[in-house]
Amino acid sequence: MAPLSDLDVDISDVDTVADRRDDVLAAVREHAGRVAYNLARLQGGDYGQRSFSTERGEWTVKYEAGDLEYLRYKPQGGGETYVVSTQQPAEPEPLARALADYAAFVESYNDYVDSLDGMLDEVDDGFPPVESTDTVVDERDRIVGRIEEACNTMAGELQRYEGTDYGTYSARVASTRWELKWDLDGASYLRVGGSGGVYLVSQYGPPSAADVREYAPAFGGFVEAYNDHVADLELDLERIELSDRT
Known part of the structure; x- marks a missing residue:
């Protein structure tokens, strides 16, 4: 899952992000929405959230009814940026700083998914028969x-x-x-x-x-x-x- 692969934007450049913020946020929303959808399926519920750590900070994905509600970034130095939310879009400078760590967030999410591979292999599904009433x-x-x-x-x-x-x-x-x-x-x-x-x-x-x-x-x-x-x-x-x- 390559982040923002279809968007030719230098996400570390504040001016570029400011000029094309709507396009950048639309791409992030679509991409992170797939993360939210898969988390909802994995967790077995329509509502929930999960955080992922990177070397620079922490990302939190919150979803409702399987759709992305918000994507929040908390850098290690303090503060927070709602990269995706139902409120007004983030300012270009903190948005650019957050997006510079977005690829690491996706890698953290992928590592989490990979860690679950085979976790059910040892589960015995040979359950006893259910008696009729x-x-x-x-x-x-x-x-x-x-x-x-x-x-x-x-x-x-x-x-x-x-x-x-x-x-x-x-x-x-x-x-x-x-x-x-x-x-x-x-x-x-x-x-x-x-x-x-x-x-x-x-x-x-x-x-x-x-x-x-x-x-x-x-x-x-x-x-x-x-x-x-x-x-x-x-x-x-x-x-x-x-x-x-x-």
């Missing part, structure tokens, strides 16, 4: 499907009794709060453990297999609580019927 997921979905079917049945009955389009029914099973929310489409969710609890039935996806294992065995207790609730409602209705006959 199909069996667990199928069983999880089967159990959740039965729970959801029962919840939809309860939701339909509650909607008929309440006479409203939306509602909730809650009960405690072994001191744990269970809540069924229903709407016109059936069960909206079945949540265990209050507002921060686990959703066994939800519109946003199934629960984990671990949550199903923990809470599914207690679902029968929730159904029993619902049945007791319905039985109490029937008794209340019978009392109303008896009172109407008197």
